[in-house]
Amino acid sequence: MSEEKVIRVDPVTRLEGHGSLTIKLGKDGKVKDVQFNVNSTRFFEKFLEGRPMEEAPRIAPRICGICPIPHHLASIKAVEAAWDVTPPPAAIKLRRLMIEAKQYSSHAIHFYALAAPDFVYGPFANPADRNVAAVLRDLPDVAVQAIKMMEFGQELIRVIGAKAVHPTTGIPGGMLTSLKEEDRDFFIGRLEEIQQLTLNTVDLAKKVVTDYLDVITKVAVVPTYYIGLSNEGVLDIYDGTVRVQEPDGKIVADFEPKDYTKYYGEHVAKHSYATHMYYKPAGYPEGVWRANTLARCNVNEKMATPLADAALTEMRELVGRPSHHTFAYHYARIVELVQAFEWCATLLKDPDICSTDVKLSDVEPKAGDGVGIVEAPRGILLHNYISDDKGMLTKANLVVATNNNIAGIEKSLMVAAKQIFEDKAHESLTLPEPMVKR
Amino acid sequence: MADPVPVAMGQGSSCWGCFQSLVDIHLRLAEVLPAIEIKYWQAVADFKLHHLESYEDKSIVVGFFEGMARTEEDIHLLKLMREKCQILIAFGSCSCFGGIPGLANFSDIEECYDVKFRNNKTVEGGEVPSENLPGIASVVKPNSDFVDIDIYLPGCPPTPDLIYTAVSALLSGQPIDLPPHTVCHYCDREKKDTPIEEVLRPYQGIADPDRCLLEQGYICVGSSTWGLCEGQCVNMGSTCRGCFGPPPPITQDHGAASISMLGSYAPMEPEKIVEEVKDPLGTFWRFDYPTSHLGRMRIKREEAKEK
Ligand code: SF4
Ligand code: SF4
Ligand code: SF4
Ligand SMILES: [Fe+2]
Numbered sequence: 001m002s003e004e005k006v007i008r009v010d011p012v013t014r015l016e017g018h019g020s021l022t023i024k025l026g027k028d029g030k031v032k033d034v035q036f037n038v039n040s041t042r043f044f045e046k047f048l049e050g051r052p053m054e055e056a057p058r059i060a061p062r063i064c065g066i067c068p069i070p071h072h073l074a075s076i077k078a079v080e081a082a083w084d085v086t087p088p089p090a091a092i093k094l095r096r097l098m099i100e101a102k103q104y105s106s107h108a109i110h111f112y113a114l115a116a117p118d119f120v121y122g123p124f125a126n127p128a129d130r131n132v133a134a135v136l137r138d139l140p141d142v143a144v145q146a147i148k149m150m151e152f153g154q155e156l157i158r159v160i161g162a163k164a165v166h167p168t169t170g171i172p173g174g175m176l177t178s179l180k181e182e183d184r185d186f187f188i189g190r191l192e193e194i195q196q197l198t199l200n201t202v203d204l205a206k207k208v209v210t211d212y213l214d215v216i217t218k219v220a221v222v223p224t225y226y227i228g229l230s231n232e233g234v235l236d237i238y239d240g241t242v243r244v245q246e247p248d249g250k251i252v253a254d255f256e257p258k259d260y261t262k263y264y265g266e267h268v269a270k271h272s273y274a275t276h277m278y279y280k281p282a283g284y285p286e287g288v289w290r291a292n293t294l295a296r297c298n299v300n301e302k303m304a305t306p307l308a309d310a311a312l313t314e315m316r317e318l319v320g321r322p323s324h325h326t327f328a329y330h331y332a333r334i335v336e337l338v339q340a341f342e343w344c345a346t347l348l349k350d351p352d353i354c355s356t357d358v359k360l361s362d363v364e365p366k367a368g369d370g371v372g373i374v375e376a377p378r379g380i381l382l383h384n385y386i387s388d389d390k391g392m393l394t395k396a397n398l399v400v401a402t403n404n405n406i407a408g409i410e411k412s413l414m415v416a417a418k419q420i421f422e423d424k425a426h427e428s429l430t431l432p433e434p435m436v437k438r
Numbered sequence: 439m440a441d442p443v444p445v446a447m448g449q450g451s452s453c454w455g456c457f458q459s460l461v462d463i464h465l466r467l468a469e470v471l472p473a474i475e476i477k478y479w480q481a482v483a484d485f486k487l488h489h490l491e492s493y494e495d496k497s498i499v500v501g502f503f504e505g506m507a508r509t510e511e512d513i514h515l516l517k518l519m520r521e522k523c524q525i526l527i528a529f530g531s532c533s534c535f536g537g538i539p540g541l542a543n544f545s546d547i548e549e550c551y552d553v554k555f556r557n558n559k560t561v562e563g564g565e566v567p568s569e570n571l572p573g574i575a576s577v578v579k580p581n582s583d584f585v586d587i588d589i590y591l592p593g594c595p596p597t598p599d600l601i602y603t604a605v606s607a608l609l610s611g612q613p614i615d616l617p618p619h620t621v622c623h624y625c626d627r628e629k630k631d632t633p634i635e636e637v638l639r640p641y642q643g644i645a646d647p648d649r650c651l652l653e654q655g656y657i658c659v660g661s662s663t664w665g666l667c668e669g670q671c672v673n674m675g676s677t678c679r680g681c682f683g684p685p686p687p688i689t690q691d692h693g694a695a696s697i698s699m700l701g702s703y704a705p706m707e708p709e710k711i712v713e714e715v716k717d718p719l720g721t722f723w724r725f726d727y728p729t730s731h732l733g734r735m736r737i738k739r740e741e742a743k744e745k
Contacts, residue, residue: 009486010486010487011480011486011487012480013480013481013482013483013484013485013486018449018451020570022570035569035570037570037571039509039511039571039572040450040451040508040509040511040512040572040574041451041554041574042451042508042539042542043539043542043545043550043553043554045553045554045558046542046545046549046550046553046554047541047542047544047545047720049553050544050717050720051717051720052639052716052717054639054640054641055717055720055721058679059538059541059724062453062455062537062538062539062594063453064453064454064455065452065453065454065455065456065457065458065459065595066454066455066458068453068455109461113461113482114481127483127484127485127489128476128483130483130484131476131479131482131483131484132471132482133471133472133474133476133482133483136467136468136471136472137472140468143468144465144468147464147465147467147468148464148465150461150462150464151462151464151465154462154464155464162670162671162673162674162675162676163670163671164458164459164462165455165458165459165462165595166455166594166595166681168671168674168676168679169671169674169675169676171640171641171676172641173641175675176640176645176674176675176676177674177675177676260560261559261560264560265560266558266560266561267564268555268561268564268565268567269567270565270567270568270569271567271569271570271571272567272571273567273571273574275554275555275561275564277560359644360641361642361643361644363641363642384559390716391639392716392717395553395558396553397558397559397560399560
């Protein structure tokens with residue numbers, strides 16, 4: 001190659017978010033730069049200002065329609081922290097059931113609709129074939145299984161949150177409605193089949209991991225920092241402290257959400273409307289961290305539920321801890337899918353889950369600064385609001401999953417681009433036959 | 439079976455929630471997906487922009503556009519969808535009215551940049567990114583300012599049932615027939631036409647589950663909102679914030695209608711509403727500020743500046 005060359009991938013497909021990719025190759029054919037261009041922004045931090053604090057949980061979910069539940073809940077937690085409000089225990093159980101149901105449906109859709117077309121058809125198939133509609137045509141049983149799993153999670157959210165996308169029942173001080181016994185009984189009746197589908201998915205994922213082991217262990221293996229929520233070393237997506245892990249595996253920070261500004265560094269990149277987050281004490285770009293499934297599995301010692309913990313142990317036998325294998329994110333997603341299912345089952349059977357004691361009646365606004373953190377399917381997210389004494393929101397800071405991931409995505413794309421354009425590593429990889437050939 | 443209908447799904451600046459709601463038709467996907475031929479859908483299929491650009495004009499039968507168009511890329515995609523599609527659907531309230539991101543029009547874009555890149559708790563002194571990125575317009579304008587829209591399907595997001603009804607009609611070439619009722623029509627709560635004594639915020643007290651929320655003092659705009667959602671929030675304890683916009687004719691000013699409807703339904707004096715409601719602009723025009731009368735004036739002001 002004798003010319004400088006710029007490769008644009010626009011848009012990056014099968015990804016939630018607006019992005020394109022710019023790869024610059026030098027005259028010598030070396031990769032000079034890789035940019036992940038997040039090409040839109042809507043300014044939620046600005047227009048939350050001036051709204052009543054309790055309306056933020058009804059506005060902020062629109063940041064993301066795939067993970068509106070985590071936004072709804074991080075937002076409520078931020079308001080409750082600012083006003084010093086503790087909701088009744090039964091309300092917390094409902095919120096947790098809602099976020100676990102979201103984790104479940106989101107992980108299922110990601111595995112089957114976004115990732116599966118690659119291994120069903122192979123990464124080099126025609127775009128008209130390599131998508132979920134084609135999976136439905138060629139492997140209807142698999143597709144129906146996937147749809148049933150998504151339906152379980154989304155409908156469970158709806159009976160708690162009123163809407164599966166952008167729920168409205170969470171309120172500072174609790175929940176505006178309780179779970180009806182007939183709804184609970186319906187979902188308890190679904191558990192047996194859904195458990196079977198979940199375990200089938202684990203088997204399918206294991207087959208894919210075995211088939212693509214060469215890709216997983218050789219392509220885009222990128223040491224970075226990791227960030228995730230932790231309940232004393234146990235993976236938790238609703239509550240806990242924030243852990244940061246160094247590339248060599250040491251936990252270097254474990255802090256309360258309210259102390260985040262000591263650890264969160266935010267870098268404005270010239271080529272992305274979404275900022276890049278990093279571990280502040282380590283600086284940018286050295287301290288770039290990754291969030292999401294693998295990060296959560298890395299920073300925590302174990303899972304909260306037995307089947308998921310067994311799956312994590314198996315995963316670690318293959319990729320270790322911490323795992324820097326970008327493709328292991330898919331594996332970690334399945335481990336978490338199992339945990340989300342087990343949590344849903346436990347909570348549905350909890351004797352208090354239909355309690356009507358879900359809302360305080362004496363919440364009072366006050367001036368304060370509140371931070372709410374939960375895990376979204378794609379990574380940790382933070383809402384920080386300042387309230388005046390009338391309970392109006394005067395300032396907001398939001399750090400969402402995208403911010404915590406894109407610098408890391410860029411790092412792993414850089415490694416992958418070098419492997420492909422410079423070393424032609426993809427030519428020597430062992431790839432299995434696609435499951436469906438066309 | 440009839441030949442699959444060519445369909446394109448475009449996305450401006452949005453949250454993906456409308457498309458998630460489409461996926462939430464669940465097992466009915468097994469009926470819908472085989473009946474369509476996906477020509478463009480960035481979330482699902484690997485077609486790139488150049489594929490869409492290369493198709494013949496009007497070669498796609500139905501196009502769904504989610505989100506508003508604020509960046510140069512959004513506007514390009516919206517116009518491209520118009521060119522390539524016979525029927526263009528404004529899919530969801532962002533696409534119909536500007537939606538929640540239209541609230542950004544309350545501020546000047548420089549103030550937006552300030553909290554995002556220049557001065558916030560974790561960020562200091564950043565410059566507005568510009569390399570390999572599309573420019574962002576100074577305000578959110580309604581999509582109908584850029585292209586002609588054939589069908590409006592509001593909601594934040596439209597419900598799966600509504601989407602399924604619309605898609606089934608479109609695929610069989612039938613008109614989409616939607617009931618014109620407001621949210622109150624679907625609400626199970628009883629109205630007694632009693633005046634409001636005091637405006638309450640939704641975290642205050644414990645609401646009576648059988649009585650109209652508005653009559654108990656909780657601001658609810660169900661009476662001025664198109665009830666295509668069938669009252670899903672109000673029947674589960676939360677007030678309506680108007681995410682489906684006004685009932686037909688949907689070009690009417692939703693916020694202005696909300697204020698006067700509250701007066702007649704509650705009943706409540708408009709002066710009292712303005713005095714006691716904390717954030718009238720962000721409450722009554724939450725989903726449709728850019729298409730409202732006030733929002734229009736805001737856009738005109740910006741256009742005058744640019745000239
Ligand atoms: S209308 Fe609502 S659900 Fe649809 S893109 Fe806009 S914010 Fe998201
Ligand atoms: S105003 Fe709201 S609560 Fe009252 S009847 Fe209408 S929708 Fe129901
Ligand atoms: S009740 Fe109101 S806020 Fe809720 S979905 Fe319907 S229109 Fe939207
Ligand atoms: Fe921010």
